[in-house]
Amino acid sequence: MDKGSRSPAMTDVARLAGVSHQTVSRVLNDHPNVKEQTRIRVRAAIAELGYRPNRAARALVTGRSQLIGVVARNSTLFGPATMLSEFEQAAADAGFAVSVGSVRELDRSSISAVVDRHLDQRVAGLVVIANTASATEALAEIPGDLPVVFIDGDPDSGRPLVTVDQVAGARAATRHLLDAGHETVWHVSGPTDWFDSAGRIQGWRQTLEEAGAEVPPLLSADWSAAEGYRTGQMLARMPEVTAIFTANDHLALGILRALHERGRRVPHDVSVVGFDDVPEAAYFIPPLTTVRQAFGDVARAALSLLLGQMRDENGTANQIVVPPQLIVRESAPRRV
Amino acid sequence: MDKGSRSPAMTDVARLAGVSHQTVSRVLNDHPNVKEQTRIRVRAAIAELGYRPNRAARALVTGRSQLIGVVARNSTLFGPATMLSEFEQAAADAGFAVSVGSVRELDRSSISAVVDRHLDQRVAGLVVIANTASATEALAEIPGDLPVVFIDGDPDSGRPLVTVDQVAGARAATRHLLDAGHETVWHVSGPTDWFDSAGRIQGWRQTLEEAGAEVPPLLSADWSAAEGYRTGQMLARMPEVTAIFTANDHLALGILRALHERGRRVPHDVSVVGFDDVPEAAYFIPPLTTVRQAFGDVARAALSLLLGQMRDENGTANQIVVPPQLIVRESAPRRV
DNA sequence: AAAGCGGATGTTATCGATAACATTTCTGGA
DNA sequence: TCCAGAAATGTTATCGATAACATCCGCTTT
Secondary structure (H helix, E strand, O other): OOOOOOOOOHHHHHHHHOOOHHHHHHHHOOOOOOOHHHHHHHHHHHHHHOOOOOHHHHHHHHOOOOEEEEEEEOOOOHHHHHHHHHHHHHHHHOOOEEEEEEEOOOOHHHHHHHHHHHHHOOOOEEEEEOOEHHHHHHHHHOOOOOOEEEEOOOHHHOOOEEEEOHHHHHHHHHHHHHHOOOOOOEEEEOOOOEHHHHHHHHHHHHHHHHOOOOOOOOEEOOOOHHHHHHHHHHHHOOOOOOEEEEOOHHHHHHHHHHHHHOOOOOOOOOEEEOOEOOHHHHHOOOOOEEEEOOHHHHHHHHHHHHHHHHHOOOOOOOEEEEOOEEEOOOOOOOOO | OOOOOOOOOHHHHHHHHOOOHHHHHHHHOOOOOOOHHHHHHHHHHHHHHOOOOOHHHHHHHHOOOOEEEEEEEOOOOHHHHHHHHHHHHHHHHOOOEEEEEEEOOOOHHHHHHHHHHHHHOOOOEEEEEOOEHHHHHHHHHOOOOOOEEEEOOOHHHOOOEEEEOHHHHHHHHHHHHHHOOOOOOEEEEOOOOEHHHHHHHHHHHHHHHHOOOOOOOOEEOOOOHHHHHHHHHHHHOOOOOOEEEEOOHHHHHHHHHHHHHOOOOOOOOOEEEOOEOOHHHHHOOOOOEEEEOOHHHHHHHHHHHHHHHHHOOOOOOOEEEEOOEEEOOOOOOOOO
8 A cells, every 4th residue: 555655654644534643643542532433534544544653653752662572592492492482472462572682691791782682672571581590690680660571580589480380390200200110210400500400300309209219319411412312321321220300302312312222121121201392202212201391371471471560560570380291101101 | 870760862972972962873873074082082971871872763763673573484393493593693793683573374464464563663674484485475565675585485586585405405315325225215305385395305306317216206294203203104114115315304203213113223224314403313213314404504694685685775686505414324324 | 601621632842863954173285 | 375175063854653731622510
């Protein structure tokens, strides 16, 4: 429709509808005091011209844009990538655009730079996927009046936060292995400075202690299949290891291969449970028992917390915990 | 530093530096006609106040923001997720923010909606990750004067495009298997409406024909391990199948499991080559020979094309093709 | 019938930057 | 020494929306 030189502005709509631009603004923002008839006329003019409000102008005068900034680690890890994608969908449905700002490392200065970039844009709110404690420190950079929600952050910070219940997930995994008859369960964790890792370690340890089982030494790794493999080579040589719970599915993959190479059969000799339920986990050899995280739910919860903060000024620090779900497959059946 | 009520504006800087706000603007935009001494004074004032330009104001007056929109399928597939992440990094280094707009399906109306959202934001340019032909149609929605770069789009469109050389990758994979002594190579492709799939099919078929090898029926699937498994169950029962080239690593994973279940050894009985080189491919059972795509290079190339278009108006439709690399591992060694 | 009131609408100021034009200050030759 | 022309800087208009205030109108109330 915009055959003209530039796209129509509010005054163009106003002229066509025979009202002032302010009335157009009122219609757009659903102000109560507009006569129904006028509203209809304005709407018609908007449609006819194909008018769309200039967000830059709005942002300039209100000091706030219809933009939500996301701070995430530059990562192709399944969790964060899925989270971002889900969040964008949810935000779009609510009329918000999402600006991503990824960082290579979650250190103070990188985060500070990304937050600054977002502040430049006058984002209406910020979502921080803060897997590590170092990310939480970057709090200081964020102005107090800007709505912020953390995903996977520090549960004790008292800040609005959405997270998967890592402890419960780890408990379910460990419990499952104990119930299947194993004397104890070994755990290969993610990096210990990640909150996710910490929660999973805690759940694993608690469950063992409650069951009176011996707690084996903690093996910590990064999240990669490579480190899983390396750790697996060691575990494969230890006949007393019959049950392994890993902090994610890719670690489990590496371990499965190491066990396979050493001739230790899964689940006959060793049972393995992962975490995440990546789409291909069902096709590992053997199919992986794992803990599924509802990333979509987390993303939607984060958005709703954020929108809540943006509405009421009295942002009662709210925390939402999403329960995980154990998916049982062959690598760790109910009974060996 | 901003203890005051609101963040400092250009006039505040101007007052402190003892110049007009226009001179501040000139310093910010690197205009040539500013005395060195003045420039220094302004820079000092900027630093002292912690001033940062208001992008909304700039966007309003120039009609264009420092924002690049990305249109992508809502996807946690390794390729697209990596691409987005890499692109954001590159854009940030160049001073641009990235707004993501993901769609569930790459159909005309979804894309149109996302493009509209981006236009609302007055994006300075658009990157479309257009894996399928249907995405290309959405061209029509994009104003002619907006810089656009396609990633993985239609090579014949004549539009600026960056893509991995799928044909070359498939040729290398197929060639590798033929050189290892296989009579022919079976191919499990991705969805046939994806450009990636089409290129890989073409490279596979060409190589077989040139070698005088029989071309087996094409097996097409989606990108999932699940379909790889299903297809693999069929292939595993066919003794004449000794070499399989799959369109991505997850398909290969499913096939590996199916072969394993049927007792067909890899690579002794059957060789398998994937595509993508996901980080965990080296830890499949056995480690997967695959074709690595340099997503980082693609992202940076896309950005540079886009910036080029934004500078010169005469956007000579440029196309960049990034070569892939064959990574040889155990699933398909050089000699069986 | 006049006053008062609230609903509906219009007018003007404003946000913070760049664009366009105006003005002042340097230069280097004639 | 003076002047043209360029370099450096300043002034004012502008982008397109919302905020704040002003006005108009119709209705109730006394």
